Amino acid sequence: MKEARSPNLPGRTECAAYALPALPLAALALPLYVIVPTFYSDVVGLPLAAVGVVLLAIRVFDAFADPLFGWLADRFSSRLGRRRGFFLLSLPLTAASAFMLFWPPGDAGLGYLGFWGALVSVGYTWTVLPYTAWGAELSDDYKRRSVIAAWRESATLVGTLLAIGLPFAIGLQTHDGVNGLAVVAVLVAVCLPLAGMVAALAVPEPIDRSTRNLRFSESLGFIGRNDAFLRLIVAFLLNGLANAIPATLFLYFVSDRLGSPELRGPFLFLYFLSAIAGVPLATLSARRLGKHRAWCLAMVLACLVFSLAGFLDHGDLYAFGAICIVTGILLGFDLVLPPAIQADVIDNDTAASGAQRSGFYFGAWSLATKLSLAGAVGMVFPLLSMVGFEPGDAANGTSALGALAILYAWLPILPKAVAIGLMWNFPIGEVEQQELRRRIADG
Known part of the structure; x- marks a missing residue:
């Protein structure tokens, strides 16, 4: 892995490698908020009102988790670096829980939705916060920071298009066998860990400029x-x-x-x-x-x-x-x-x-x-x-x-x-x- 440094001008290869995980993360995010509620009510057959209550509870919990995981991301330390290390640790949970939520078994109930939905929410927050912080610290240069964000958001948009196109092109009529949401499940489960490893191997860990820790x-x-x-x-x-x-x-x-x-x-x-x-x-x-x-x-x-x-x-x-x-x-x-x-x-x-x-x-x-x-x-x-x-x-x-x-x-x-x-x-x-x-x- 590349040694920790804070380059002013990371090159295209580093920017592209850093942007890779944004694609499967976007393919996870849009179905989570747009497709999962309808799929679990219309296809799996759970009561619509109950699905809404479960997802609302997950989102309230997730909102409180944001500042906590952000604080932990700043205090984490490992030989891989605080940004890359904390990011890599999150990937197994995020990928596995997304797979389980997007490809439920035939007898999935509200408990299944609540359990795996909560884990996806925690995993996604855990993954995204060190990832975006990593990007913010990759360059000290005012203009180059826009370029880094542009690479990441371009990959995010490609992932969003896949998340829009695949489920509806393949179909969401049944959860017996392969459907559009199941294909997204496989995409996230396979591509997110791989893309994360490529980013960690190719992109430097920024120098931590902190001179003190804050409560x-x-x-x-x-x-x-x-x-x-x-x-x-x-x-x-x-x-x-x-x-x-x-x-x-x-x-x-x-x-x-x-x-x-x-x-x-x-x-x-x-x-x-x-x-x-x-x-x-x-x-x-x-x-x-x-x-x-x-x-x-x-x-x-x-x-x-x-x-x-x-x-x-x-x-x-x-x-x-x-x-x-x-x-x-x-x-x-x-x-x-x-x-x-x-x-x-x-x-x-x-x-x-x-x-x-x-x-x-x-x-x-x-x-x-x-x-x-x-x-x-x-x-x-x-x-x-x-x-x-x-x-x-x-x-x-x-x-x-x-x-x-x-x-x-x-x-x-x-x-x-x-x-x-x-x-x-x-x-x-x-x-x-x-x-x-x-x-x-x-x-």
Whole structure:
């Protein structure tokens, strides 16, 4: 394995090797949140309400696990390195539990779903936090951090496309024998450990810049005093909420507002496929404009383009396809730039606290992601109920379908606009980040 170092410019081979595990991790994440609930209720035959309760309990537990695993990721030590070592230890649990959850036996019940679902949740959190912290520490260079994030998020998008395409192409009608979700189970179980080993062998362990260890309570205190991080995470949470609202309503909008339920899968695939094209554009824009300004301009354009969806009605499929392409490209900016800015914000903490705590910061980051998803569900479903919208009901009137369009296209503009305001004059750019690195190097 490569010796620990902190390169300013990791090459393409190292970036590609680091990105590999993101593909099976994405193939795990999307089915966990999108396909598993429907599969266990419709195919396995478990009561829908009970499945919902079990998965909700798992997600609440998982949210509390994020900061704990982030803290542990920063305190772990082994001859393999704290990032690579903690990451490698998690892979057997994550791969095996995903296989068991995605390919259940014929007599699987709620206990089976709860047990393996909880282990997948723990394993995924354990794997992702040291993995993202590893990437944040791979380079000290302001611009190169965007490149590293771009490699990882490109692999994430490929894994997402596989997770969308395989289950529906192969079929999910039965869990006797091989089905689409079982193929994803094999993909994750085989590819995640292999990709993790390749990354650990090819990618260096960054030097730990910590000069002291902090107790859990001290870690919280320094986070609370990191104004740049608080500003970033609020903007990230609001932008995540803005993205989660249409994601929650996407299936209903295509089925009921546009009247084309058969195109839900193709439109979703088109959206994520377009995001792959957005990744290099995000990197180029960040290099020329700075990361926070490039992200802000992408959010402004997303608001303008996505607002047009509110005017679409039954049969406006080409227009919606165009919106999917443009907003998908802009999704690439949302995926690449915020975590690259997060790496700079962690420098701010390291310079102040003397402890390099990327794991703890990405634990808070993961928690914000889950809160935005939960907030979207908690907001839009009651509002839809208030206006009398019923999914798949041909009796939905003009007012109900109009309310669906407003919630889908225009409600997300409000939180996104606040996020733009928070990030436009963000206090850490390239010059400020270089000064932070000098302070850290001087100890």
